[in-house]
Amino acid sequence: MAASGESGTSGSGGSTEEAFMTFYSEVKQIEKRDSVLTSKNQIERLTRPGSSYFNLNPFEVLQIDPEVTDEEIKKRFRQLSILVHPCQDFCQNQDDADRAQKAFEAVDKAYKLLLDQEQKKRVLDVIQAGKEYVEHTVKERKKQLKKEGKPTIVEEDDSELFKQAVYKQTMKLFAELEIKRKEREAKEMHERKRQREEEIEAQEKAKREREWQKNFEESRDGRMDSWRNFQANTKGKKDKKNRTFLRPPKVKMEQREWSSQVTGTEPSPCYLPSCFEGLILSSHFHPNIE
DSSP, X not given: OHHHHHHXXXXXXXXXXXXXXXXXXXXXXXXXXXXXXXXXXXXXXXXXXXXXXXXXXXXXXXXXXXXXXXHHHHHHHHHHHHHHXXXXXXXXXXXXXXXXXXXXXXXXXXHHHHHSHHHHHHHHHHHHHHHHHHHHHHHHHHHHHHHXXXXXXXXXXXXXXXXXXXXXXXXXXXXXXXXXXXXXXXXHHHHHHHHHHHHHHHHHHHHHHHHHHHHHHHTHHHHHXXXXXXXXXXXXXXXXXXXXXXXXXOOEEEEOSHHHHHHSSOOOEEEEOGGGHHHHHHHHHOTTOO
């Protein structure tokens, strides 16, 4: 009986202690939930340094599990949107309207993303990939420990630590996807800029060609007149040059003594062209030439 009573008391004590720990855990969770369900804390959480990467996971923005229903997502959105809304009706946010606006935009973006079933599936795929990566890593570590003859106990065996590891890996995956998205957008923007510059250059080139053609057509008459004047001047110069070339040789007056020797008279002036001088002298000194 005593043994039975002691056993009953001991069992009852263990059950009471378990119930107390469960109650304590629930109370702490409620306190934690209530502590973040304030405007100031939510705005701080959603705009803290690095929030651009923390807020990539819409489930983390809304602080809900991936398994929740669409109705629960809508309910959570209404709660957070009221807390962080920068509207003038909420006096507690007027002193920090800019941060409140950023926080509200993060909540609104997460809510709209989860309403899109295709986008929601992509988010769930990333979360699942993070979870599978952690599970694979834990499995490999335990395999290595077993191979080394050590206890196969790792810190991720604790459910909370496992969730933290999944959270970190998931955030890393979201960050990598975001970086790749920004790089892709930057590349596309650079390509659009290059194409636009080429289009502008082609337009300017076509404009310059049109202006040149227009000026060419407008100056056609002037060029033709200049060419006609040039041709006329050139022809006049050629005619003048030809006339000068055909001038006859100048007549040279020379006195010859041979006339007095032949006729016995006084020499008289003889006006002959110089080209006949050689012929006359040849006939004088050569008797055979009459």
